[in-house]
Amino acid sequence: MSEEKLAFVGKQVKDIYGTFIGKVVGIITEIDGEIESVGVDCGSAGIKQLPYEQLVVQGDFVFFIPKWRLEAQKLIRQKSLTLKRIKALHEIVAENDGMKEDAELVSIKYEKKLNELNEAEKAVGDKLAARLAELDAEAKQVKAVLFDAKLQFRSNEMKEETYQQVKINTDELVEHINNERTEIGNVRAKLSGLTIDNITTDSAATTTPTAPTVDSVPATATTAEPASHSSTTADSHGEPVTATPAEEKPITVTASSNNNNEEGHDAAWLNQVIQQQ
Structure with missing residues (x-):
């Protein structure tokens, strides 16, 4: 098994909409060494096994695609x-x-x-x-x-x-x-x-x-960065005024993040659906 496939062990897992899921603690492999699923520590919910083909490594995070x-x-x-x-x-x-x-x-x-x-x-x-x-x-x-x-x-x-x-x-x-x-x-x-x-x-x-045009897919993916929260402005009573959601910004995704998916993840499509948090 390549070190590239093991690189996500220990990384935090989010879904592609930014919701935190847990932390990768290990993997389960097939008899030929290919990864079958990934064990994610979800706190009090216990360890969940997420299908490997639904995961994409992105910088310091692993994103789960529904x-x-x-x-x-x-x-x-x-x-x-x-x-x-x-x-x-x-x-x-x-x-x-x-x-x-x-x-x-x-x-x-x-x-x-x-x-x-x-x-x-x-x-x-x-x-x-x-x-x-x-x-x-x-x-x-x-x-x-x-x-x-x-x-x-x-x-x-x-x-x-x-x-x-x-x-x-x-x-x-x-x-x-x-x-x-x-x-x-x-x-x-x-x-x-x-x-x-x-x-x-x-x-x-x-x-x-079609997804947004991507000139090239970099060798190293960009790490997701926290988005600003403009919705925290408080009124005269100390209660926040609800603002519109922050503008969605795509993350650049490495095309070879997951080689186990037979269908293959289209890099441009993933750039469209994975949002910065």
Whole structure:
């Protein structure tokens, strides 16, 4: 096993929205030495085994990519390509009617694949709906913590400094939840927009989702740095005024962070979804 794959042992783990998960304490390997999962110390929640293919090393951190995000990205790529090939077949037949018989044989193959992808899309849609329900429940818990802190502050049971710290921490959690909600909404929009009418076979323009342009992927990834919290300004009563979430900034990700993923993580895509904290 290469030292590169062992380099993340001891690093802190966050999800791609910035929520702290725990610390890497060890790994579990297959009989051939390949990493199967990573053991993460989650405090009172115990040690959790996270699938290796869902982890990306980034500077001093290891980022965990939700499975729904990987599945949705794979589905978008496959459905986009399948629709483009079906449309290309239609265009070939329209240009040359003599190719109709040959095209029909190939068309059956891709129509079958499209039906399979539509079924997969329903499954992904159910997972996205379930995740949104989880996020709603988490948001309610965070709001309950903040509201209880506000009661303690108003009743002089809690110092203003402590209340402000609670507000900062809960604002961070709400921002992470909102970031994930937004991304789920974007994924749903991309999936619903993948139709034969919206697909173009022109190589210069495609409905396949694109990530920000990356000139080059550096050999060493940039370490995530804390974002400023503009939402901590207090009013005349010592209570903070809620501000808009901080602007999201992508982190540069090393393309070879995880060589065990058979599908492979697209560096540009990860630069888009992993946010600086």
